[in-house]
Amino acid sequence: MTKKSTQWRQNPRDCNTAATNSVIAEESACLEKDTLVPADFEEIYAALRRAIGRQKGFGLVFVRCIPAIVEPLIQRLETDIPHKRMQTLHLTEPIATFFDLVQSRLETEPFDTLFVTGIEKSLVEYIKPGIGGIGDYYKEDTVPRILGHLNMQRERFRDELGVGLVFFLPLFAKKYFIHRAPDFFDWRTGDFEFPAEPGMLAAASRQVWLSGDYEQYCQLSATERRTKILEIRELIAEQQQIPDQQQQLWFELGNLLIAGQQYEEAIASYDQALAVKPDLHEAWTNRGIALGNLGRFEEAIASYDQALAVKPDKHEAWYNKACVYALQGNAPLALDHLQRAIELAPKKYRDMAKTDADFASLRDQPRFQALVTVDRGWRASVWCRQLIKVVAKLGSLPTVH
Amino acid sequence: MSEELISDIYNAFKPYEALPADSPVYVRCSEVRGQENIFNEVGREIPRSNQSTCQLYTGHRGVGKSTELLRLKKYLEENGCLVVYFGATDSDIDEQDAQHTDILLACTRHILEDLKELANPRPLLQWLGNRLQELQKVLEQEVQINDPQVDVQIGAFAKLTANLQLVPGARQRIRAEVEAHTKTLTQALNDFIVEAKQHLPAGKTKLVVIADNLDRIVPVQRENGRNNHDEIFIDRCLQLRALQCHVIYTVPLSLVYSDRATEIRDNYKSPQILPMIMVQTRQNQIYPLGIERLSQIIQRRVDQVQPDLALDGDVFDMAATRLRLCEMSGGHVRELMLLLQVAIEWTDALPITGKAVRRAITEARENTYRNAVDDSEWIKLAEVAVSKQVPNEAGYRDLLFRRCLLEYREFVSEDEIVRWHDVHPLIRDLAAFQTALTQVQTS
Incomplete structure (x- = not known):
């Protein structure tokens, strides 16, 4: 073994700063940019495997990834690190303390490394309006109980248990640790992020909008809705997410937020979707609904107009615009728009308009009544029109002799 | 070089142990902490x-x-x-x-x-x-x-x-x-x-x-x-x-x-x-003495594992790799330990290469620091990077608390000891920060 440099090993007082300076100049030449292309899955896995394999005694590792890959990762690690005894703790419910859980697990069956999933379940209930923070997250006027616990207990994990803990968690939970349990997080020996592979991401994203349904969103409890919102945000933030999936996810997120009456956030989500795909008329329409619910009528109308510019027969936009005009007290425009909506989808809007509270001010007007009532004359005219069409068609057929 | 050695070196840099009073790995850093x-x-x-x-x-x-x-x-x-x-x-x-x-x-x-x-x-x-x-x-x-x-x-x-x-x-x-x-x-x-x-x-x-x-x-x-x-x-x-x-x-x-x-x-x-160990001056120049002290911290711990290892050559592939690691720690001892551990995680066999250190820096920057800053805070960080001072305001104390801003102390003379601040070096190269910096510098 040869010593290539002992320069800086001298007594600090005599340290040769000139020599260091020359190395620094050299350094800037060869290490100009630190930012590397993102590591691929296998490279990150190798680093995680080394981190867990080399760790002796206590250690903290954070692994952020989408839920779908947690199990396969754990199985691979168990196979690839045979010299460590490993166990997994799946948390399915919110918890207030963690130390005792690990301790009792250790007493029943000793291990060197414990994989922990589901810690985020203890954080969801703290996502609510408060002071500071971003959106409804990481509020500065509360500390989730589990995070306070971990922050103050970190020495006990080190001194009394002496095992490695590997937390698998979503992005929002990691941010929660950074913001509200900074001392615990500070003891980590690794902070890994596994990008989801495109195929897996596409499947998970598709799952979101296929299962998405506004009626169903309205039935969700506040916690269920928050969990789903977080799930979508995680998918959006994925490194390899493609724009087309991203805009669909933003759109779904907007719908979820409307169901939760979080209109401002919903508008912001639709804006994100529209930034990727400006002709997404569904987003323009629903954005109009959110604006209307906030009483921002002019903006709502402008949003519906955008939808109609893309798709002139977008009957939802015609109908919703009619509602806004009615709320503004503009009866003629309200009725014109309602008429157009009814022409496009007669059955749907006749029934809807009859009971829609937005039209309360118009209900007694003869024109409104005429629009929502199916009179015999109108039926006859429809019948006649169809007859004419049939006759015209017949007329074009070759004559049979 | 054996896996056992690299594993021992890895474990010599645990980020969570306060040193006992007479620890052989303790390095006095008073000089580079403004004579604290x-x-x-x-x-x-x-x-x-x-x-x-x-x-x-x-x-x-x-x-x-x-x-x-x-x-x-x-x-x-x-x-x-x-x-x-x-x-x-x-x-x-x-x-x-x-x-x-x-x-x-x-x-x-x-x-x-x-x-x-x-x-x-x-x-x-x-x-x-x-x-x-x-x-x-x-x-x-x-x-x-x-x-x-x-x-x-x-x-x-x-x-x-x-x-x-x-x-x-x-x-x-x-x-x-x-x-x-x-x-x-x-x-x-x-x-x-x-x-x-x-x-x-x-x-x-x-x-x-x-x-x-x-x-x-x-x-x-x-x-x-x-x-x-x-x-x-x-x-x-x-x-x-x-x-x-x-x-x-x-x-x-x-x-x-x-x-x-x-x-x-x-x-x-x-x-x-x-304060932090000064690794860069208020004029944004590298401060060699601070880098020396951090290197000494690494050396003392390596010596405990195997005393005949040279930092440049055996532990790191070259001096530039070691300097980069020290510089990017911002003079923060625990960050230094963490970066070193992560660099070893990305290393199969010693020495630690420039690429492994760059990887450790990238991971810490992208996975941790990017998530520690809210969108509204980039401008505040950029302002401190220019002025080198933290105003006594709530928004800034949070950034200090999260260690996005670091405090240094410089001993100029007996009568003049300057406390100053800078943005964490791991934040410096984030695109959002660079945008904010350009904005602050032009306004």
Whole structure:
């Protein structure tokens, strides 16, 4: 073994700063940019495997990834690190303390490394309006109980248990640790992020909008809705997410937020979707609904107009615009728009308009009544029109002799 | 080079151990921390002073406070002091919303634990008995602590708060009960302290309490724009200062940058801040001496594993790799350990390559620091990068708390010691920061 440099090993007082300076100049030449292309899955896995394999005694590792890959990762690690005894703790419910859980697990069956999933379940209930923070997250006027616990207990994990803990968690939970349990997080020996592979991401994203349904969103409890919102945000933030999936996810997120009456956030989500795909008329329409619910009528109308510019027969936009005009007290425009909506989808809007509270001010007007009532004359005219069409068609057929 | 060696080196850089006072791996960094010297600035006053003193000690988390305080403890012990040192844990401090009574009870408990042979604990026992009786009445519930050990009793009493969580309003009531009797508790504790001081072992003339880890209290924001740190250390400073012995509390660095900083100075003299090791000057030039010290920290630990390894060549592929790692730590010792560990995680066999260090830097920047900054904060960071100063405003103290902004100290001359700030080097190359910086520089 040869010593290539002992320069800086001298007594600090005599340290040769000139020599260091020359190395620094050299350094800037060869290490100009630190930012590397993102590591691929296998490279990150190798680093995680080394981190867990080399760790002796206590250690903290954070692994952020989408839920779908947690199990396969754990199985691979168990196979690839045979010299460590490993166990997994799946948390399915919110918890207030963690130390005792690990301790009792250790007493029943000793291990060197414990994989922990589901810690985020203890954080969801703290996502609510408060002071500071971003959106409804990481509020500065509360500390989730589990995070306070971990922050103050970190020495006990080190001194009394002496095992490695590997937390698998979503992005929002990691941010929660950074913001509200900074001392615990500070003891980590690794902070890994596994990008989801495109195929897996596409499947998970598709799952979101296929299962998405506004009626169903309205039935969700506040916690269920928050969990789903977080799930979508995680998918959006994925490194390899493609724009087309991203805009669909933003759109779904907007719908979820409307169901939760979080209109401002919903508008912001639709804006994100529209930034990727400006002709997404569904987003323009629903954005109009959110604006209307906030009483921002002019903006709502402008949003519906955008939808109609893309798709002139977008009957939802015609109908919703009619509602806004009615709320503004503009009866003629309200009725014109309602008429157009009814022409496009007669059955749907006749029934809807009859009971829609937005039209309360118009209900007694003869024109409104005429629009929502199916009179015999109108039926006859429809019948006649169809007859004419049939006759015209017949007329074009070759004559049979 | 064997996997065993690399694994031993990996484990020599655990980011979570304070060094004991005579540790062979300790490196004195006073010179590169603006001549900061805990013996002079915190310690010296204690053996000289006839009155009890109360001082605050602070610095970024992981900068080396506990290591310095353990050295101070030894220094004081060699200079005629009996020292009660404790790191507050969850059994002392409420995990969700700590208050000054938690700190008072924690001090009481640890003083009792250490000094029970020197004085009669009966007055404190009496105080405790009275509180339990009254609590029993208000909570309409059996509240009993049967252990005859006084210190255990106090500990258990402090813990009551947590154990009674499920009883609605219990926490507030216990708090109110203790709060209302802070004065008598302080009185009983002081009687105990005064008596203990009369029975100090031969050669000891002073009693010092060092309450470490109080900087661990997570700030909880109030509606009036203040937080629980302000309430504990500013509003309740009279209670914290009331002990009849010398006390040193560690506090969060962000407290010093509160808009009520002058009140802190008035009450505790100047809080002592342990700054980062300077690795870059205020003129954005690399500061070689700081890099040397950080390298020495690495060398000492490697030497413990295998003494004949050269840093440049055996541990790192070349000097430039080592320099880059030191520079990007921002002079923060725990960050240095962490970057080094991550670099080793990305290394199959020594030496650590430039690529592995770049990977460690990229991962820390992208995975951790990018997530520590909110969108609205980039401009604030850019402003500090230009001005090198942190204004006493709430928004900035959060950034200090999260270690996105770092504090340095430069010794210019005996009369001029400059405290200055900079953005964490790991943030410097984030695109969002660069955009904000351009914006600040052009405006």
